[in-house]
Amino acid sequence: MRIGLRILLGYFLIVGLAAWFLLNVFVAQVKPGVRSTLEDTLVDTAHLLADVVADDVKAGKVNDSQILARIQNVARRHVDVQIDGLNKRSLNYxxxxxxxxxxxTFDSSGKDVGQDYSLWNDVYLTLRGGYGARSTRGAGSDDTSAVMHVAAPIMDGERIIGVLTVAKPVSTVQPFVERSQRIILQRGAVLLALSLLIGVAFAWWLNRALRTLMVYIADVEAGRKATLPALGKNEIGTLGRALEAMRNKLEGKEYVEELMHTLAHELKSPIAAIQGSAELMQEDMPAAERQHFLGNILNQNLRQKQLIDKLLALIRVEKQQRLSAPEPVSLRELADQVRADVSARLLARGLTLDARIDKLIVKGDALLLRQAVGNLLDNAIDFSPAGAIITLRGEQMGDETVISVSDCGSGIPEFARERLFERFYSLPRPDGAKSTGLGLPFVREVMALHGGRVTVDNIEPHGVCAMLHLPIVLVS
Structure with a gap:
């Protein structure tokens, strides 16, 4: 399971549990809170009425009390009131x-006058100087059928002469409880949804950044051209830059060690040839032989120079991870430049270059492309017999621009196919000359920088065709 998905699931679990806990607490506290508010109001009302009717009770005028008569009349009054969006049609007390x-001795409902309530908690506790209250269900275990009773003492100085109880059904406040719970659940659901959206956005961002970094790491591991993507100035960006720095140090050390080893190996042969020729020239010999050995020294020295120059060029493109400033390159202009570069060698070998280039434009580095095509033409010239024709083509094939160089040489032996792009590996030329073995590796690196590839294969009836495949073709 990907780390982004694990983080998202963990975040969902934490947010879900927290939301469930909080919503349960809030919903569970709504009902007790509303009932406590109701009880507080009944306490105030009971004590107020107990003080108002105290004189009539003391005088024994309960049945003739105008105040109690009004209380009884008000209880039957109809009202039309909107309370927080809910309708109230009657006075439920x-x-x-x-x-x-x-x-x-008095009952506003007129049904229990003369009944003995001395054992009910509201009356029993109040007559003994305590706080008297009770909640009695009207229908078994149905909590919504409960009626809350709150009592207050009727005083004659310091003496309790009676109890006044105010009762109100809990069902009258149940709509407010349900409404509050519904609002809490709705807004809690919205909050949970927003939290989850934030979590999804964060997980997507984290997963995207990690995936980008993993693609870069996979390219590095596979030895492909790769530049560190923009990861920002956060912890992932810091990790990416640290990996890039570590990669540069490790690759640099390994590259230098390998380069020094191969360079020393390749320079042994020309150095030995120069040393041998120089030692022989110290002896007396005919002028013709001396001229031969002198020419050998110059040729081997030129070989060393070519080897070092081409190696430096290869090093530059191998260490370069991307093109710094790609620009439109006309293939026809590129072909004209390369023809001029190799014209002297073509003339010396009696070869003809047949160039047919479509009017195409690619994006890249003009100098590197010129060197790459030039290397392919150099190989074609080396392996072509005198008087042969070398073809240079530039055309669009599907979504690629293909530059091909074909010769009429003897072709690639089967044993050499897998080693063509190895550094310093080369096949002997028909004239016995030896190449640096750095041309094709250089071409491959140039194609990698351009997001393309190079292929080399035999063609019928004989010869070799090398093809540069470049993506993103712009037709002018």
């Missing part, structure tokens, strides 16, 4: 008064 023995 009940008031009753008990004497010192707990017997009901």
């Amino acid at each position: 009940r008031v009753y008064i008990t004497d010192q023995q707990g017997r009901v």
